[in-house]
Amino acid sequence: MSCCDRGQLRSVDAMLDELLNKAIPVKDSLPILVVDALGKILAEDVISGIDVPPHDNSAMDGYAVNLNDCQTDSAVTLPISQRIPAGSVPQALQPGTAARIFTGATIPENATAVIMQEDCSEQDGQVTLPAGIKLDQNIRPQGQDIKTSSTILQKGHHVRAQDMGLMASIGIAEVKAYRPLKVAILSTGDELIEPGQSISEGQIFNSNRYTLQGFLKGLGFEILDLGIVEDTLDATLKALTNAAESADVIITSGGVSVGEEDHVKAAIDQLGELNLWKLAIKPGKPFAYGKVANTPIMGLPGNPGAVFVTFCILARPFLLKSQGAASVKAHSFKLPIGFSLKKPGKRREYLRTRINYENGEAFIENHPNQSSGVLSSASWADGLAIITENTAPQKGELVEFSPFSELFGNS
Ligand code: AMP
Ligand code: MG
Numbered sequence: 001m002s003c004c005d006r007g008q009l010r011s012v013d014a015m016l017d018e019l020l021n022k023a024i025p026v027k028d029s030l031p032i033l034v035v036d037a038l039g040k041i042l043a044e045d046v047i048s049g050i051d052v053p054p055h056d057n058s059a060m061d062g063y064a065v066n067l068n069d070c071q072t073d074s075a076v077t078l079p080i081s082q083r084i085p086a087g088s089v090p091q092a093l094q095p096g097t098a099a100r101i102f103t104g105a106t107i108p109e110n111a112t113a114v115i116m117q118e119d120c121s122e123q124d125g126q127v128t129l130p131a132g133i134k135l136d137q138n139i140r141p142q143g144q145d146i147k148t149s150s151t152i153l154q155k156g157h158h159v160r161a162q163d164m165g166l167m168a169s170i171g172i173a174e175v176k177a178y179r180p181l182k183v184a185i186l187s188t189g190d191e192l193i194e195p196g197q198s199i200s201e202g203q204i205f206n207s208n209r210y211t212l213q214g215f216l217k218g219l220g221f222e223i224l225d226l227g228i229v230e231d232t233l234d235a236t237l238k239a240l241t242n243a244a245e246s247a248d249v250i251i252t253s254g255g256v257s258v259g260e261e262d263h264v265k266a267a268i269d270q271l272g273e274l275n276l277w278k279l280a281i282k283p284g285k286p287f288a289y290g291k292v293a294n295t296p297i298m299g300l301p302g303n304p305g306a307v308f309v310t311f312c313i314l315a316r317p318f319l320l321k322s323q324g325a326a327s328v329k330a331h332s333f334k335l336p337i338g339f340s341l342k343k344p345g346k347r348r349e350y351l352r353t354r355i356n357y358e359n360g361e362a363f364i365e366n367h368p369n370q371s372s373g374v375l376s377s378a379s380w381a382d383g384l385a386i387i388t389e390n391t392a393p394q395k396g397e398l399v400e401f402s403p404f405s406e407l408f409g410n411s
Contacts, residue, residue: 023321040177051143114138156326184247188255254302283372332402
């Protein structure tokens, strides 16, 4: 058990650094089929045992020739000595002849160029080739894509569609990936009921559970969903103990502010180690990090807009690092804003925004409702604009924008 940091606002950067320092990557790996590898994190370097392509091959349907049999300044006619479709094994090119060849077919020994069929004319077993043929033209060299013994993907790489294709291209059907992280989620709040139930006065539907389910599914984690936990210390202690027994990481929503109905902090404090920060982030000021027994826990705020932002900015990189990913920070780029901030704030603000266009130029459009309790602006948006602490950028100024494709994916 340790004491909590209840002091001044902590910066997002300092918080993120600390979280990433504390994240311990999962160690266990398992063999998976390359066909099932999408979204997984590789637990080994993938090294090629072959050259890709394995032979010089033709980039065109056309005719393979030796440059010695061609003229640089005039057309030449040669007899056709063989036909080489893709997948066949050619014979060496006979001197003074051309070979009919097709895209992807192995270049015969002695051939030094391929001329595309559109530039040739074939008649009675002979082909007339144009002038100006160049050495190696339309020949894709052996190993052009991948060389034997080269590392094609590194440990910690997040597998995307093209990586599945790349692994297949070197002939492997299986690869080692880290086992999926098991993440427990629980939603605190006596006011919560589940969608599908009828709502009574004073109740609201549990939306955070669904946002978190969506995030975690998108990242490929296993989810232990402990549902709604009532606002008592006892229930919170039980739920957290249960979660810590079988999950790698616990994420809670709500119950981390200072009210007497907020029991998450006290429960973490009793069961392990609590570090609570008032973060310089908007939305999402209260954020708890700690351990229940030995299991890391992140206590997100209750407000749905704040859950959305704190998950993207803090929980996601922590989870990715814990999953063994080598690269966890989301990219952002600068775009002009189509609005003006009224005054500088002490907290870094993540605005739910989207890209719009005026006269073909992209700009960031702001949603008018940035309340931490509001989720519709997150659904409207396609990224977060990042307003640095103590700045109030005006219309036309450049501001960092991180698209949701960066914040939701695990690349
Ligand atoms: P809390 O931090 O528990 O005081 O919650 C802050 C605000 O978020 C309150 O208005 C809660 O009703 C709301 N809230 C908490 N949990 C959820 C949830 N799972 N789904 C929707 N709203 C929630
Ligand atoms: Mg609550």
